[in-house]
Amino acid sequence: MSDIDGFRNEVRDWLAEHCPEGARSGASGDTGDAMKQWRDTLIEQGWTVPMWPKEYGGGGLDRAQARVLAEELGRIRARPAFMGGMGTGMLGPTLLEYGTEEQKKRHLIPITRGETRWCQGYSEPGAGSDLAGLQTKAVDKGDHFLINGQKIWTSGAQFANRMFALVRTDPDAPKHEGISFVLLDMEQPGITVKPIRTIGGNSPFNEVFFDDAIAQKEDLVGELNQGWTVGKRLLQHERSGQGGLGGVGGTRQSPRSFALADTAKQYRGEKDGRIEDTAVRDR
The missing domain is CATH 1.10.540 (Butyryl-Coa Dehydrogenase, subunit A; domain 1)
Structure with missing residues (x-):
């Protein structure tokens, strides 16, 4: 045998x-x-x-x-x-590849147990098909980033307690550079979620507004200003469906x-x- x-x-x-x-x-x-x-x-x-x-x-x-x-x-x-959901199918495999040991230990086990509900902060009103044109800004404040801007078509944001997002950390860099991949708490005062109502009355998608929202430095995934690489890899995991x-x-x-x-x-x-x-x- x-x-x-x-x-x-x-x-x-x-x-x-x-x-x-x-x-x-x-x-x-x-x-x-x-x-x-x-x-x-x-x-x-x-x-x-x-x-x-x-x-x-x-x-x-x-x-x-x-x-x-x-x-x-x-x-x-x-x-x-x-x-x-997005935790096992998208973020988890990405953290296994790009996350620090501390990030893996802190985020992966809650994902496997269904204790965190993740949503994706990618598309913006002016950056949908041209995602690299995103303008949501994250300003370095020492131990954290201060985030201001907007995401749109965010599935499940009204139920999520965590988000992985692409944000612009260097506004002077070429558009595919100066982008970073961060994780943040959805249950904080600086985040507002507004459902986008469909003609049938359902709201699977949302707008998400950031008004001095905080992403901790320890939740920067990959290198600063190199989030485009991480973000693209995550989309490959989404398409493979192997989380x-x-x-x-x-x-x-x-x-x-x-x-x-x-x-x-x-x-x-x-x-x-x-x-x-x-x-x-x-x-």
Whole structure:
């Protein structure tokens, strides 16, 4: 028996013992308790982000092992139990590559446990398709940056408690330079979120205004004025959809579909493992 076959047997035995029937597709009745138990079990096993290092809350699996895990979860039709959203799919892989050891320890474990809800501060009224033209300013104040400006089309900002953002730290540099990648607390006085109402009355997108908002220097990711490189790499992680379990489940939906569902659960609420907002769920 090969090592990977042995691992598959271990995964099957583990799932048989730990995945409750109420956390599998087709389960009837109130499955809320089963889903909570399943989510907590996956978190403790590190399998919400199986390929992240164990020291940061992951499972420490290699690619072949993660593929086996995905196949076995699909075989028993296990419901995706973790709503990592932008944390697991975008920011986490970026921090693993560009973050300091302190940043990884401080931010990655809360992401794996679903304790932080992240949103993306990229687009601006005058910098959408030409993102490098962004004008939100971050002024160096010693141990922190003072941020003023505006972001737009920010998904889930009204529910997020953290943001990763591109800001201009050198207004005199060429537009692709002088940009830095920072992390900041959304629950501070200097940030105002205004939902953008659609014709259907929903508001998945928002405007975010910064009025002397603060990003701590310790939350500068990568080098000062080199955030364009970090920001582009994050978008590559977004497109790959390989941050966490993502598309694992028992259906034929694509990993992208499951990633969208995870994000919707995080920002629109969840009930019994499903998107709570029926208007969003039925789309």
